[in-house]
Amino acid sequence: MPSDVSEESARAMKSGMVAIIGRPNVGKSTLLNALLKEKIAIVSDKPQTTRTRILGVVHHPEAQIVLLDTPGLHKPQHQLNKRMVRTALETLREADMAYVVVDATAPPGAADRLVIEQVRESIAASGIPVFLLINKVDVVNKSRVLPLIESYRTMLPWAEVVPLSALTGLNVDRLLDLTVKVLPEGEPLYGEDVVTDQTMRALAADLVREKILLHTRQEVPYAVAVEIEQFVEEGKLARIAASVLVERESQKAIVIGKHGERLKEIGTEARIEMERLFGMKVFLQIWVKVREAWREDEQTLTELGY
């Protein structure tokens, strides 16, 4: 009997990809950041903040969990939105398991049913385990959570149902442990220092967009895209030039604000966060440009990485 077979080597490492799926604004990106304990996905109170698939790697002692945050599933109107929905559904097909995130502050509605229908179709083919995550329980009365779970319970054969708060972190570690249990055995897919596959350019562009979303309302957040024109590292300094695309002159005026005040605030907030994230000084310049109907233009969408 060899004495060097330790308990550790007897327990195989687990590894796999988890798609985070749900309607817009339920807290998918907040959850990704909470699970990673690092902010890599932008978050706002506006729907459709996330436009691309965002990968984050959790290095758990027993598993490597590759999280795939996705744009919210919705009925798409513009070409941009069609691409976003396609991205989410493709991610669901690639994954080893899925989290379906719903919002505890509202009863299941048409938008949630649309999500669950699409997940049902997808898992009929793949058979992957799906967890129902009831998010934002920090702001609802405890007595309302159980009836909510009941109303979702029969909609899909959930592998687990977890009430949680991505904002406060309630049950977030428990979710990780439950996830490890259902992931397949396998070797890690990413190196141990990898946290995300987002490039610095992509992170910079999204941070500028996040600050615009926080400072604007109505149709403006949907009509904004950010393109990094220049990203040059000079020692501990990054020189970043960003173009903000909007669809109309009136939107440009809103983003810039009176005497350029709004754009200045947006720039300062984005720069501070970039400096923290990149660990270097940032010199950020932002221009606002009008490009009519960019959301319908296939070439522009591809150039923007959507």
Ligand SMILES: Nc1nc2c(ncn2[C@@H]2O[C@H](COP(=O)(O)OP(=O)(O)O)[C@@H](O)[C@H]2O)c(=O)[nH]1
């Ligand atoms: N109270 C509360 N708010 C949350 C929670 N998770 C997310 N939010 C808020 O919900 C909004 C949408 O979050 P986001 O992560 O962008 O949602 P996504 O569109 O599903 O990715 C933001 O204002 C978040 O701060 C939570 O657990 N509790």
Ligand SMILES: [Mg+2]
């Ligand atoms: Mg999001």
